[in-house]
Amino acid sequence: MATNLKKTQVVVIGLGAAGGTAVLPLTRAGIEVVGLEAGDWLSPRDFAPDELRNNFRGWPQSVQKANREVPTHRRNEKSPYSPRPAVHPMMNAVGGTTLHFFAQAWRLNPWDYKVVSETTRRYGAARIPKGCTVEDWPFGHEELEPYYDKVDVEVGVSGVAGNLKGKVDPRGNVFEAPRSRDYPMPPLRLTEFTEQMYGAAKSLGWHPFPGAALINSVPYGGRGACVFHGYCTRGGCHVSAKNGPHVTTIPKALETKRLTVVTRAHVTRIEIDEKTGRATGATYIKDGVEYFQPADVVLLSSYTYENVRLLLMSKSKAFPNGLANNNGQVGRHYMTHNTSSRVYGLFPKNINNWYGTQGQGVALDDWADDNFDHGALDFIGGGNLFVYSDRRPIDAATMPTFGRPNWGSAWKAFIKENADRWNLATMQKTTLPYEDNYLDLDPTVKDPLGNPVIRITADWKENDLKMSAYLREKMRIWFKAAGAIATQDAPTGTQGPSTHAIGGTRMGDNKSTNTVDRWGFAHEVPNLGVMGGSVMGVSGARNPTLSIMALSWRSAERLAQQWKSIAT
Amino acid sequence: MSNTIQKINQPRDPSRREMLKRVGAAGAIGATVAVPVAQVTQQAHAQSNSGNLREALEVLTAAESDVLEAMVARIVPTDNNGPGAAEARAAHYIDRALTGPLAGSKAAYVSGLAALDDYAKSSKGALFTKLGAADQDAVLTDLEKNVAKNFRPNSAAFFNMVREHTMQGMFSDPYYGGNANFIGWDLIGYPGIRMVVAPDEQSMSKPPKVLRQSAYDQAMFSKRGGNHGH
Numbered sequence: 001m002a003t004n005l006k007k008t009q010v011v012v013i014g015l016g017a018a019g020g021t022a023v024l025p026l027t028r029a030g031i032e033v034v035g036l037e038a039g040d041w042l043s044p045r046d047f048a049p050d051e052l053r054n055n056f057r058g059w060p061q062s063v064q065k066a067n068r069e070v071p072t073h074r075r076n077e078k079s080p081y082s083p084r085p086a087v088h089p090m091m092n093a094v095g096g097t098t099l100h101f102f103a104q105a106w107r108l109n110p111w112d113y114k115v116v117s118e119t120t121r122r123y124g125a126a127r128i129p130k131g132c133t134v135e136d137w138p139f140g141h142e143e144l145e146p147y148y149d150k151v152d153v154e155v156g157v158s159g160v161a162g163n164l165k166g167k168v169d170p171r172g173n174v175f176e177a178p179r180s181r182d183y184p185m186p187p188l189r190l191t192e193f194t195e196q197m198y199g200a201a202k203s204l205g206w207h208p209f210p211g212a213a214l215i216n217s218v219p220y221g222g223r224g225a226c227v228f229h230g231y232c233t234r235g236g237c238h239v240s241a242k243n244g245p246h247v248t249t250i251p252k253a254l255e256t257k258r259l260t261v262v263t264r265a266h267v268t269r270i271e272i273d274e275k276t277g278r279a280t281g282a283t284y285i286k287d288g289v290e291y292f293q294p295a296d297v298v299l300l301s302s303y304t305y306e307n308v309r310l311l312l313m314s315k316s317k318a319f320p321n322g323l324a325n326n327n328g329q330v331g332r333h334y335m336t337h338n339t340s341s342r343v344y345g346l347f348p349k350n351i352n353n354w355y356g357t358q359g360q361g362v363a364l365d366d367w368a369d370d371n372f373d374h375g376a377l378d379f380i381g382g383g384n385l386f387v388y389s390d391r392r393p394i395d396a397a398t399m400p401t402f403g404r405p406n407w408g409s410a411w412k413a414f415i416k417e418n419a420d421r422w423n424l425a426t427m428q429k430t431t432l433p434y435e436d437n438y439l440d441l442d443p444t445v446k447d448p449l450g451n452p453v454i455r456i457t458a459d460w461k462e463n464d465l466k467m468s469a470y471l472r473e474k475m476r477i478w479f480k481a482a483g484a485i486a487t488q489d490a491p492t493g494t495q496g497p498s499t500h501a502i503g504g505t506r507m508g509d510n511k512s513t514n515t516v517d518r519w520g521f522a523h524e525v526p527n528l529g530v531m532g533g534s535v536m537g538v539s540g541a542r543n544p545t546l547s548i549m550a551l552s553w554r555s556a557e558r559l560a561q562q563w564k565s566i567a568t
Numbered sequence: 569m570s571n572t573i574q575k576i577n578q579p580r581d582p583s584r585r586e587m588l589k590r591v592g593a594a595g596a597i598g599a600t601v602a603v604p605v606a607q608v609t610q611q612a613h614a615q616s617n618s619g620n621l622r623e624a625l626e627v628l629t630a631a632e633s634d635v636l637e638a639m640v641a642r643i644v645p646t647d648n649n650g651p652g653a654a655e656a657r658a659a660h661y662i663d664r665a666l667t668g669p670l671a672g673s674k675a676a677y678v679s680g681l682a683a684l685d686d687y688a689k690s691s692k693g694a695l696f697t698k699l700g701a702a703d704q705d706a707v708l709t710d711l712e713k714n715v716a717k718n719f720r721p722n723s724a725a726f727f728n729m730v731r732e733h734t735m736q737g738m739f740s741d742p743y744y745g746g747n748a749n750f751i752g753w754d755l756i757g758y759p760g761i762r763m764v765v766a767p768d769e770q771s772m773s774k775p776p777k778v779l780r781q782s783a784y785d786q787a788m789f790s791k792r793g794g795n796h797g798h
Contacts, residue, residue: 045788045789045790046789046790047789048783048784048786048789048790048791049761050741050743050783050784050789051740051741052740052741052744053791056736057669062792189767191771192770192772192773193770193772196772227763227764227765228765228770229761229762229763229764229765238763238788238789349772350757350772350775351772352770352771352772352775352776354758354759354776355762355765355769355770355776356765356770389770393739393752393753393756393758394735394736394739394740396739396756396758397735397738397739397752397755397756398735406731407642407644407708407712407731408642408643408645408705409645409647409649412644412645412647412649412652413649415755415756416649416650416756416757419755419756419757419758420756420757
């Protein structure tokens with residue numbers, strides 16, 4: 001039997017980008033919060049620049065929970081399983097995967113909220129792909145802008161505004177929606193190589209700008225500025241210049257004395273009252289002992305896969321198909337970014353890409369979203385193109401070989417000359433949800449507790465592949481204008497486990513096609529909030545963390561303002 | 569058990585801490601002075617080369633280790649572009665990693681290395697270690713192309729696994745027992761681990777000065793983390 005703990009007002013499941021952000025507006029509003037986090041507190045001592053440990057062996061997390069719950073994947077219901085990655089894309093720790101993310105800090109484009117109506121208006125309803133389940137969001141960008149603004153300041157974003165209150169500034173992203181305030185910090189510096197890419201884009205008549213990042217470019221929030229030492233991907237920041245909740249919103253919430261953080265809390269189930277159908281709290285295991293944490297309100301804020309898994313595992317008489325899933329929508333409308341669809345460029349001399357961070361780069365939004373005319377094209381949406389400074393030794397040595405062998409003397413001569421002469425362009429593209437791309441519980445593969453892991457059934461559709469081909473050509477043009485002597489496409493891949501998993505508990509007004517309402521609370525369980533990328537109805541053409549933080553802040557503020565109607 | 573046997577059974581450069589103890593005990597360097605991994609590795613290497621004792625192995629047998637040494641030496645050969653996986657001690661890295669992080673690959677190594685010798689015998693008429701470099705390359709190319717028989721699950725999977733681990737042994741932090749004397753990092757021109765990178769150290773025109781250190785030569789880092797309060 002689980003040990004019953006003292007009731008709290010709100011229990012938050014997962015203290016990453018979503019839950020770790022939400023605890024600040026909640027505690028500031030006077031609400032008592034217990035935060036359950038599967039991982040530990042980590043600190044700069046844990047963040048050695050060690051590529052083998054961080055990038056190959058699933059560190060820096062000290063609690064290996066996610067790595068034992070890696071989702072399975074198949075392209076469709078008839079295809080065999082894809083090879084299962086050894087490590088999970090995300091990590092467990094206070095602060096979650098913000099400890100080792102790229103820290104690129106993007107707002108959605110206004111088009112992202114209105115894909116259906118804007119596509120219909122501009123090109124006709126027939127341009128929405130067949131089988132696509134996309135809906136307009138229940139609100140537009142102006143609703144979310146104030147929350148992006150709060151996150152920019154409270155968590156800390158560096159960048160250069162491209163549109164300040166309607167005034168367009170070509171130093172920034174001229175395609176961005178108006179922002180009410182400038183960034184609190186200037187952008188991270190460019191390198192000589194990214195300056196060269198910037199100049200090449202300008203010479204093509206394009207609109208390059210330095211990317212925004214959840215990284216201190218100058219001392220901010222009582223912490224120092226980025227030192228550009230590298231090892232940022234899957235490595236924590238040893239000078240705490242990378243801005244996640246563990247160094248910002250969570251410490252601020254702890255100062256209110258209304259937040260209790262419980263680490264190594266492995267949540268197994270959200271409990272309900274069978275009579276009322278309301279959530280009553282969460283059951284978790286810590287160091288082998290089972291506890292029940294009762295609460296007035298439950299906020300589920302794990303990663304997309306775990307949000308869906310916990311709901312589907314929390315079956316009851318009132319919810320026989322999983323919590324908040326009597327409409328069958330949990331796990332639906334799943335998508336990831338087609339981040340594998342990259343292009344490599346090979347340059348004739350060393351570019352000194354050894355240091356820096358993935359947030360230290362040059363971006364192009366010229367072919368993102370609906371920033372360009374799709375009238376004569378055969379797809380909708382687009383992608384953000386991005387090049388950055390980052391290189392680690394194993395990664396450098398196992399570089400793409402542009403058609404040459406990848407071992408032996410010829411290969412050795414090639415990498416000796418070229419290990420620092422290549423760059424990788426990432427592309428974050430619009431992915432749309434489809435009827436047959438979804439998450440459910442794997443019927444056979446279990447975690448160490450015997451609970452099923454998530455099974456992903458998803459693949460790229462025609463719209464994704466056509467967009468990818470179009471954007472890759474733009475990328476090749478960009479690299480060549482910057483002096484590249486060769487380019488190579490990375491394999492397109494498929495929609496397997498991803499750091500950009502979106503959808504699964506979609507937000508919307510229609511109760512039959514969405515899991516949560518426009519505020520993020522479950523249509524079927526009013527005192528259950530869901531936060532994270534799982535509530536988003538479109539992928540957008542950029543890294544989702546900032547949007548996740550803004551949406552979570554908004555849900556938490558709503559809960560504080562409507563406490564009586566939601567909590568009682 | 570006699571001291572001699574204990575010494576032989578000790579891994580040549582087991583953990584950094586043990587190495588520091590041994591170096592300290594030998595009086596070579598004061599016990600309070602932090603010894604860079606690079607220096608320790610060089611000393612260990614020099615010491616081990618002074619005798620004819622076979623290096624103690626953690627997981628592989630001597631016969632398996634010989635085949636693996638020969639294989640990694642063809643994946644990253646020693647040639648006119650400098651030392652390769654043999655000098656970087658990539659096979660030693662793999663043997664050590666098979667005790668823990670790569671333990672799941674132990675069975676694949678044991679069966680794959682035996683299958684490699686069998687295939688070398690049947691296709692070239694001699695054990696893999698007895699073949700010349702050109703024949704060894706031809707055998708490995710057959711593995712890579714997945715035409716070599718009697719590998720489980722298949723020869724390409726075995727080849728790719730060994731290649732991947734050889735790259736780790738060649739280019740990872742020397743803390744893990746490979747990349748000895750920074751051979752791998754020198755090959756690719758990696759300027760080294762720096763704790764702070766100045767703007768001019770990110771320029772193309774003036775390459776940064778080369779620094780040679782392990783991440784764990786930095787006093788601030790632990791190997792394993794978590795649960796130490798906030």
